[in-house]
Amino acid sequence: MSEIRYGRDHITAAFQNARQSQTAALMPYFTLGYPDRQTSLDIITAIAPYSDLLELGVPFSDPLADGPTIQRSTQIALENGTTTAVCLEMVRELRQRGVTVPIMLMGYYNPVLAYGEAGYVSAALAAGADGFIIPDLPPEEAGELEVLVNEAGMALIYFLAPTSNESRIQLVTQWARGFIYLVSVTGVTGARQAIQTDLSAFVQRVRQATDIPLAVGFGIGTPRQAAQIGQLADGVIVGSALINAADSPQAAADFTRSLREALRDV
Amino acid sequence: MVMQIKKVNVPDERGKFGPYGGQFVPETLMPALDELIQAYDEAIHDPEFMAEFDTLLRTYVGRPSPLSHAKRLSQQLGGAQIYLKREDLNHSGAHKINNALGQALLAQRMGKTRIVAETGAGQHGVGTATACALLGLECVVYMGTVDIARQQPNVYRMKLLGAEVRPVSSGSQTLKDAINEAIRDWVTNVETTHYLLGSVLGPHPYPMMVRDFQSVIGVEAREQVLAECGRLPDMIIACVGGGSNAMGIFHAFRDDESVQFVGVEAGGEGIENGRHAARFADMNVARIGVLHGTKSYVMQTPDGQIMETHSISAGLDYPSVGPEHALFRDNERAGYTYATDEEALAAFQTLCRTEGIIPALESSHAVAETIKQAPKMRPDQIIIVNLSGRGDKDLNTVMSALDL
Numbered sequence: 120m121s122e123i124r125y126g127r128d129h130i131t132a133a134f135q136n137a138r139q140s141q142t143a144a145l146m147p148y149f150t151l152g153y154p155d156r157q158t159s160l161d162i163i164t165a166i167a168p169y170s171d172l173l174e175l176g177v178p179f180s181d182p183l184a185d186g187p188t189i190q191r192s193t194q195i196a197l198e199n200g201t202t203t204a205v206c207l208e209m210v211r212e213l214r215q216r217g218v219t220v221p222i223m224l225m226g227y228y229n230p231v232l233a234y235g236e237a238g239y240v241s242a243a244l245a246a247g248a249d250g251f252i253i254p255d256l257p258p259e260e261a262g263e264l265e266v267l268v269n270e271a272g273m274a275l276i277y278f279l280a281p282t283s284n285e286s287r288i289q290l291v292t293q294w295a296r297g298f299i300y301l302v303s304v305t306g307v308t309g310a311r312q313a314i315q316t317d318l319s320a321f322v323q324r325v326r327q328a329t330d331i332p333l334a335v336g337f338g339i340g341t342p343r344q345a346a347q348i349g350q351l352a353d354g355v356i357v358g359s360a361l362i363n364a365a366d367s368p369q370a371a372a373d374f375t376r377s378l379r380e381a382l383r384d385v
Numbered sequence: 386m387v388m389q390i391k392k393v394n395v396p397d398e399r400g401k402f403g404p405y406g407g408q409f410v411p412e413t414l415m416p417a418l419d420e421l422i423q424a425y426d427e428a429i430h431d432p433e434f435m436a437e438f439d440t441l442l443r444t445y446v447g448r449p450s451p452l453s454h455a456k457r458l459s460q461q462l463g464g465a466q467i468y469l470k471r472e473d474l475n476h477s478g479a480h481k482i483n484n485a486l487g488q489a490l491l492a493q494r495m496g497k498t499r500i501v502a503e504t505g506a507g508q509h510g511v512g513t514a515t516a517c518a519l520l521g522l523e524c525v526v527y528m529g530t531v532d533i534a535r536q537q538p539n540v541y542r543m544k545l546l547g548a549e550v551r552p553v554s555s556g557s558q559t560l561k562d563a564i565n566e567a568i569r570d571w572v573t574n575v576e577t578t579h580y581l582l583g584s585v586l587g588p589h590p591y592p593m594m595v596r597d598f599q600s601v602i603g604v605e606a607r608e609q610v611l612a613e614c615g616r617l618p619d620m621i622i623a624c625v626g627g628g629s630n631a632m633g634i635f636h637a638f639r640d641d642e643s644v645q646f647v648g649v650e651a652g653g654e655g656i657e658n659g660r661h662a663a664r665f666a667d668m669n670v671a672r673i674g675v676l677h678g679t680k681s682y683v684m685q686t687p688d689g690q691i692m693e694t695h696s697i698s699a700g701l702d703y704p705s706v707g708p709e710h711a712l713f714r715d716n717e718r719a720g721y722t723y724a725t726d727e728e729a730l731a732a733f734q735t736l737c738r739t740e741g742i743i744p745a746l747e748s749s750h751a752v753a754e755t756i757k758q759a760p761k762m763r764p765d766q767i768i769i770v771n772l773s774g775r776g777d778k779d780l781n782t783v784m785s786a787l788d789l
Contacts, residue, residue, distance in 0.1 A: 184411045184569075229685065230690070233672070280412050282576075306413075
């Protein structure tokens with residue numbers, strides 16, 4: 120197998136591969152360091168074979184875009200000593216274990232600032248990460264980090280939400296690399312009973328403005344919901360429901376496989 | 386005369402106060418912030434809106450609040466003449482009502498029917514609950530469980546005023562966590578809901594808007610001191626948690642270069658042992674960071690995790706500080722210092738006994754600094770202290786701290 124070059128091309132290829140297999144890309148989210156370092160690594164390794172990309176959470180004390188499940192997982196990870204530096208070591212270890220899918224590091228902006236933006240980007244690339252998801256960093260504030268991430272050949276992922284008007288869609292599509300993270304509902308992360316009915320119209324609005332892959336997240340809890348979203352978008356992100364299901368690496372793998380199969384069966 | 390909003394060159398269009406401020410929020414909220422910026426700008430240029438705000442400030446809040454000459458305290462300290470800007474006499478007991486009414490009127494104008502707010506000491510929660518009762522808006526207030534325990538009277542007040550008080554038991558269970566929950570609620574219900582943020586914090590336009598709505602304090606104080614003393618004060622002292630009462634009184638004097646500004650942070654149990662909320666005093670832990678949508682000084686670990694703070698006063702117990710204060714510190718427009726819990730308690734008692742005024746524990750921090758400064762000054766010099774709130778809410782805390 121040829122050596123993988125990490126970065127935005129790796130991300131783009133993952134979406135292209137999924138499209139060629141006529142399925143939406145599956146991107147599970149899991150919190151680094153939850154419930155402890157070793158188990159976290161085992162869980163992520165176990166779900167990787169069923170995943171097209173991975174979104175891995177770097178814990179922050181005040182995760183204001185997250186619901187109770189991810190809040191609790193990041194709190195436990197912090198109590199276990201999961202610093203940003205530890206998260207980067209864990210990414211390196213996952214690569215050593217043979218996890219090859221693109222890894223998106225999801226974390227809030229303050230720990231990035233504290234680490235040092237330039238240092239964080241280069242350390243993340245060296246560890247084997249491909250991109251960054253920073254929920255409290257809209258394009259207006261991304262300035263310097265955007266430049267650094269671009270120079271590193273990586274991707275800084277931006278969001279759009281059901282509340283986004285045309286001017287927001289214009290702005291975000293102009294900056295977007297890798298994919299755009301579409302928030303399925305106005306709200307915080309967490310599994311929900313039903314998916315917003317006008318999601319289809321929202322995805323269409325963004326689709327008209329850009330060809331970049333669109334991945335939908337927030338509130339997707341079941342294989343059935345994943346399949347529904349998979350028909351609308353290029354990627355499906357599942358976080359809280361996976362954390363709730365991940366009593367063991369095997370349970371996490373089973374749940375992820377059920378999502379994978381549901382997406383394929385569509 | 387109807388109040389005018391003073392125009393200044395900060396923040397810029399993107400909400401920056403020099404390197405501070407900004408809009409570090411989830412994308413879902415960006416359109417709501419754009420809408421708020423526009424609605425706010427239209428409102429303050431609409432004479433009808435400003436007249437309505439002004440009428441409520443006069444006929445409901447009881448403005449102007451007096452500027453009281455604290456004669457016995459001045460004499461006892463033997464230095465500068467001390468004047469107290471009596472925000473404690475406002476309806477609902479603190480300066481917080483000024484901003485709560487301004488934003489509630491704005492929310493109504495924007496067609497929002499539901500208000501969420503955070504509260505630390507409960508004064509902002511009470512102010513918001515009061516404004517919502519007056520205007521017929523649904524009101525939900527998030528409050529940390531630690532603060533609920535130490536500010537019980539304000540919890541009862543909010544409930545009586547028809548607000549729902551939602552306890553927050555995550556993190557440090559204080560103001561910081563209440564703001565997290567209020568933002569999560571706002572992000573979920575943004576179509577119907579206005580987030581009525583209580584300090585000069587958060588994403589643009591909040592630091593500017595809250596400053597402007599609170600600027601009535603300084604506008605009045607300036608007129609009052611000129612009328613009574615025929616000159617500007619030498620020094621203005623105010624406590625700084627997020628910093629809204631301080632910015633509210635500083636703003637009207639910002640171009641008066643002879644007037645020295647002093648902001649007083651919560652020194653808690655002392656800077657050395659780390660149990661405090663004095664962001665500007667402890668640069669080992671306070672570094673430039675981003676919390677709750679704005680860039681400012683933030684007390685944090687080397688890993689960038691937000692630290693838990695400590696103060697005897699719930700209203701100052703917060704790990705960051707308004708971005709304009711950070712700018713004022715950098716460009717030395719204001720000096721910042723701190724008072725410990727012990728000093729605040731002593732000042733609390735001093736003001737009770739010399740002036741017959743029971744101040745809030747937050748405001749007692751400003752009084753404590755006044756007690757240090759006044760004796761170093763001449764009797765013809767003037768200090769204005771912003772007495773931001775009354776201390777009824779703190780009686781339990783004070784009684785147990787003093788073993789009474």
